Amino acid sequence: MRLPRFIKKIIPGYKVIDMKEWFAKGLIEIYIEKEDKEASMTCCRCGEALEVKRGKHRLNIKHMPILNFECRIVFWRHKGHCPKCNKARSEDLEFLSRESPHLSQEYSWWLGRLTEVSTVSRIAKLTGNDQNTLWRIDYDRLLKMLQNYNIPEVERISVDEVYTRRKKYHRSESRNEQYFTIITDLKTRRVIWTSNSRDKKALDEFFTIIGKERCKKIKVVAMDLHDPYKASVNEHCKNATVVWDKFHVIRIFENALNNERLDIYQDDKTAKSFKGKINGRFKYLFLKSASKRKEPEKKKLKEVMEENKQFYKLELIKEKFFKFFYQKNAEDAQDLIVEVREWIMEGKFVFLQAWVDNFISTWETMKNYFEYRVTSALSEGTNNVIKSLKRRCFGFRNMTYFKLKIMQVCGYLNSDYVEIDGY
Numbered sequence: 324m325r326l327p328r329f330i331k332k333i334i335p336g337y338k339v340i341d342m343k344e345w346f347a348k349g350l351i352e353i354y355i356e357k358e359d360k361e362a363s364m365t366c367c368r369c370g371e372a373l374e375v376k377r378g379k380h381r382l383n384i385k386h387m388p389i390l391n392f393e394c395r396i397v398f399w400r401h402k403g404h405c406p407k408c409n410k411a412r413s414e415d416l417e418f419l420s421r422e423s424p425h426l427s428q429e430y431s432w433w434l435g436r437l438t439e440v441s442t443v444s445r446i447a448k449l450t451g452n453d454q455n456t457l458w459r460i461d462y463d464r465l466l467k468m469l470q471n472y473n474i475p476e477v478e479r480i481s482v483d484e485v486y487t488r489r490k491k492y493h494r495s496e497s498r499n500e501q502y503f504t505i506i507t508d509l510k511t512r513r514v515i516w517t518s519n520s521r522d523k524k525a526l527d528e529f530f531t532i533i534g535k536e537r538c539k540k541i542k543v544v545a546m547d548l549h550d551p552y553k554a555s556v557n558e559h560c561k562n563a564t565v566v567w568d569k570f571h572v573i574r575i576f577e578n579a580l581n582n583e584r585l586d587i588y589q590d591d592k593t594a595k596s597f598k599g600k601i602n603g604r605f606k607y608l609f610l611k612s613a614s615k616r617k618e619p620e621k622k623k624l625k626e627v628m629e630e631n632k633q634f635y636k637l638e639l640i641k642e643k644f645f646k647f648f649y650q651k652n653a654e655d656a657q658d659l660i661v662e663v664r665e666w667i668m669e670g671k672f673v674f675l676q677a678w679v680d681n682f683i684s685t686w687e688t689m690k691n692y693f694e695y696r697v698t699s700a701l702s703e704g705t706n707n708v709i710k711s712l713k714r715r716c717f718g719f720r721n722m723t724y725f726k727l728k729i730m731q732v733c734g735y736l737n738s739d740y741v742e743i744d745g746y
Contacts, residue, residue, distance in 0.1 A: 333386070334418050336362075337398065344392075351392045352383075356399070364414035366405040373403025377411040384419065385452075386427045393451070396427065422460040426452075435464040439737050442716050465727040468741045474516060474533055475735070479509040479695075482546040483568075483702035484521040485709050487725065488718075503726065504529075504552075505709070507702050509545065514705060514734035517726040523551035530559035538563075545699040547571040548685075566691045568699040569648045572682075577610045579678035580641060584609055586674065587633050609634070613642055636670045653690040660686075705733050 333339060334355055341354040364373040379401045386394045405412040420431035437446045438461040447454040484502040491501065504518040504525035516532070518525035530538050541563045546552045553565055608620050616624070628635040644663050650656040660682065667675045682689070692698075709729055719725035730736035 334396065346392075349392050350395065351389055352395045352397055353386075354397045364401060364403050366403075366408060366412045367415040368412055369405065369407050370415065371405050371407040373405055373412065373414060375404040377402040377404055380413075382424070384425055384427055385430055387430050387433060420460070422463045423456050426456075426460075431460055432464075434460055436738055438464075439731060462721075462724050462727070465724070465731060465736060468731075468736050469727065471741055472730075472736055475508065475511070476537060476540060477508045477510070477515065478540060479543040479697060480515075480541060480545070481507045481509055481697075481699040481702040482526060482544060482552050483507075483699050483706060484549070485706045487713075487722065503729070505702055505705060505729070507705055509543070509697060509701060512701055514730055517729050519722070519726075521549065521551070523555045526552055526555035527559065530555065535559075543695050543697055545697045545702075547699060548575070553688075564691050564695065565688055566695055566697055567685070567689055569692065570698065570700060570703065572689070573645075576644060576678060576682075579674045580610060580637060581607075582674040583637055583672050584634075587631065609637065609641070612645055613638075633670065636666065637672070640666050640670070640672075640675065648692065650693065653693040656690070656693060657686070708733055 333353060336358055337355040338358050339353055339355050343352045343354075344350070345352075365371065366373055379399045381397065382400050383395055383397050386396045388394055400416065401414050402411050403414065404410075418428050420426040420428050422431055426434075434446065434450065434452065434457060437450070438457070443458045443461055444454055446452075447457045450457075483505050485505055486501065487503050488501050499522050500520045502521040504521050505514055506516040506518075506526075506529050507513065508515050516529045518528045538560045539562055541560045543566060544552075544556050544560065544563050545566045545568055546556075547568050548571055556563055556565055608616070608624055611620070613621075624634075624638070628638065640663055643659065643666070647656055647659055650659060660679070664679045664683070667679055709732075712728060712732055713719065713725075716728075719728070727736060735741060
C-alpha cells in the first residue's frame, strides 16, 4: 500500500514497512524496522556496547494519536551480551519512554504536557492510560526539570507558609513540619522555591542554594510576623529590609479587638439583652470597616453602642487604626499609633493594651512598610491557588511531588520555562 509522507519517517533510523487500520476499533498499527540492521547496539542499563546478539522480542508501543485514532508502533527489539553487566540486555532505543517501555518518548512528553493543565486521573481517563503510569511520567518529568532549573535572580521576595497536611509522620514531628515555606518573586509574581516546614531552616535552605553573592542583591523581604523567617533573613541577607505584611498586622489587631468584645459581654450584666446582636453571625460585625457595613448591620451596631459606650470607643479605635497603612509617611503613621494608644489607655482595654505595646516595640520593622509599600498579599493569593490544587487532586501523599506541582502550577517548573534533555 502507498504510505502517507508523514508516516514514512515516523522514527529516525527506522523505515515503515507496513500499516494496518481498524476503523471500528479506532486503531492504527505501524510496522517499522531498522534501516541499518548491522548498526551497533548499546546496553539499555549501562550504555556499554553489546557484543554478541542474543535474540529479539517484539514490542507494541503507544505513539501519538493520528486523526483521533490510537496509534501503535510495532517492531523488533534486539538483545545482546553486555560485557559490563555480564548479562543479556536489551538494546537502548532513544525513542522509547524512560518512564514506561510501552510508550514512545514523544507520546510520553505529550502526556507530561497535559498534566500541566489538568489532574493525572482526568488525563488518564481521557487518553486511556493507566493512572499509576501517568503519575510516574509526571513525577519523573518534574524531577528532570528540577535538575535543569535555575532559580532566577531576585531583588524583592515574599515569604509565606501554607498548610499541607493534617497527620504527623512521626510523634516527634512538630506542627511546623506540616507546612511548606513558599518563596515568591514580587516582580514576576511567580513561585521560585518551596521548602519543607516553616522553621528557620526552611528559609536557610533557599538562601544556601542561591549563594552569598545573590543574597546580597536581595533588597526587600515581605513576610508575616514570624520570628524564624526574620532570623533567617538577618543572618543571610544583610542588605535586605524586612517588611511586615499589613494583612497579618491587621489580623492580630482584630483578634485583640474581638477579645475585648467578649470581655465586655462577659462583664456587663446588661449585655445579655443584646446577646443576639453581638454574637452568632454578628460577632464579626465589629471587625468590619464602617464603609462596608450594610444598613441592617449599621442599625444593630447603633443599638449596641447606645446600650454600652465601651463598644462606641472600640469602634473609634478600630476606624482610626484602619487608616494606619494609608498614611503618607512613617512620621504620620507614628503620630496615629500614639493617638490610638492614648484612646486605648483611656478606655482601659486590657487586650488592646498588650497589642499596642507589642506593636510599638516592633516599630523599627513596622515603619519599613512606608518606604517600600510591599506586602505578602501575592503569597496569600498563591496560597489560595495551592489549596485549590490540593482539593482538585484530592490531596497528596508524596510531599516531594506536591512541592514539584506547586512550582509547576505557580512557578517556572513547566515546559514553558524549563527544557528537558532528551525531549
